[in-house]
Amino acid sequence: MKIAVDEIIAEEFNQYSQLNSHNISAKEQLREILLHVCNAMIKYRELTRLSIPYLIMNDEISLPLDILPFIKEHFGVNKSEAECRVIAFQIVYTMQVIFYRNEDFRKYSGIDITNKVHLNNFINMQLNLFLEGD
Numbered sequence: 687m688k689i690a691v692d693e694i695i696a697e698e699f700n701q702y703s704q705l706n707s708h709n710i711s712a713k714e715q716l717r718e719i720l721l722h723v724c725n726a727m728i729k730y731r732e733l734t735r736l737s738i739p740y741l742i743m744n745d746e747i748s749l750p751l752d753i754l755p756f757i758k759e760h761f762g763v764n765k766s767e768a769e770c771r772v773i774a775f776q777i778v779y780t781m782q783v784i785f786y787r788n789e790d791f792r793k794y795s796g797i798d799i800t801n802k803v804h805l806n807n808f809i810n811m812q813l814n815l816f817l818e819g820d
Contacts, residue, residue, distance in 0.1 A: 696742055712759035713817050719753070720781070720809050727785055728800055738786040742779065750774035773816050780812065 727734045741749070754774045761770060772785075784791045788799050798804045 712756045713813060714762070714803075716753055716756035716817075717809055717813055719756070720813075721806060723797070724781065724785075724805055724809065725802075730806075731785070731800075734785060738782050742782055742786075747775065750778045753777060757817070776814055777812060784808075 750771065751774070754770060757770045757774050757777075758765075758767075765773070784799060792798045797808050799808060
């Protein structure tokens with residue numbers, strides 16, 4: 687199951703990241719990629735929900751490496767490699783927990799990540815928080 691989910695998400699990430707324009711900021715590129723991958727996670731939520739506990743608790747920490755280049759580009763020399771890795775980890779693992787516990791998160795925050803407007807606003811909120819935006 688984990689392998690199938692990994693392949694689905696990796697394919698979605700790779701397809702979108704290859705099509706993405708480099709004429710926009712790293713933060714905007716990351717926002718677009720996260721939105722695309724999150725929509726794929728929602729589309730395949732029955733599968734992804736089953737694999738998330740394993741990813742969080744047992745799998746090698748590698749998913750944050752997919753978004754690390756965007757974070758490093760965003761910060762340039764203003765953040766160290768370790769700081770950028772921690773930010774990538776925070777973004778990815780926060781999203782995974784929220785996808786796994788989406789109903790509880792909705793009750794807690796009022797944010798329904800299965801709603802496209804809520805998801806878009808949530809991603810913007812996360813990136814502004816982690817990437818020091820307005």
